[in-house]
């Protein structure tokens with residue numbers, strides 16, 4: 001009797017050290033349980049692990065409800081070839097201010113924080129510690145761990161459970177400017193296999209505009225609106241080669257195997273000098289995509305069959321009785 005081959009061991013890279021929100025996002029991935037987890041120092045290293053084959057996939061933060069897009073992640077996904085988003089995960093975030101035991105609030109002059117975390121606590125920090133200086137840290141947990149490694153900073157912005165792991169004192173709880181803050185994470189791999197459509201999917205892409213063409217951005221947006229495809233994210237990032245050149249990061253509702261999304265992608269490809277498909281994957285919130293029946297799969301298929309019949313000289317395809 002032949003037995004099925006054992007599944008290949010997998011490894012997952014994430015921004016460490018242990019205790020980061022990125023680790024909490026990875027903990028939501030069923031297939032990652034019991035597999036190797038590689039703690040790395042930044043998003044570039046996590047994605048490099050995937051490209052080089054050291055890791056099967058990497059979890060990276062892509063957007064925060066207060067700070068917006070995580071630019072380092074958006075830029076890396078736009079420029080490193082061969083990467084695909086295969087899953088999306090949400091983590092509610094909150095922060096405390098921690099210090100070495102004995103430090104008082106009035107002693108705090110320098111605060112270590114991950115830039116995205118700092119931006120989310122900026123209002124509280126400016127009000128409570130006017131004139132403080134900020135030292136960027138590679139992650140929220142590293143900001144806190146660094147307090148015990150050197151005295152470059154007096155305090156750190158860190159996740160609420162940090163004192164369970166490090167001998168630090170909490171000076172203030174709930175320092176985030178909006179208590180409902182959420183960070184969106186994506187799982188990235190080099191797999192060419194498309195996650196199957198679920199009816200609650202998202203498609204991510206990056207597109208550049210034709211140079212110096214009036215209305216080019218409107219034309220990009222029309223590729224989606226004329227196919228009834230809703231966009232949930234549109235952000236611009238500088239391409240970097242000269243002033244005034246931008247690429248657009250787009251999240252659209254639906255899966256590339258949905259006819260209306262595929263047709264919109266063909267439109268973008270015809271119009272944009274550079275378009276990168278980043279993936280179609282299930283939405284973390286599970287919200288089903290709603291769209292006008294005029295943009296259902298059957299309408300696109302019918303139109304294609306009609307055209308094919310004309311071109312190949314086949315008998316006329318009868319008109320759609322429920323036509324748009």
Ligand SMILES: O=C(O)C(=O)C[C@]1(C(=O)O)C=C[C@@H](O)C=C1
Nearest residue numbers: 020021022061116117139140183
């Ligand atoms: O994962 C962590 O804990 C991080 O420090 C990273 C990160 C990010 O890269 O945006 C993740 C979530 C928070 O909103 C702030 C920072």
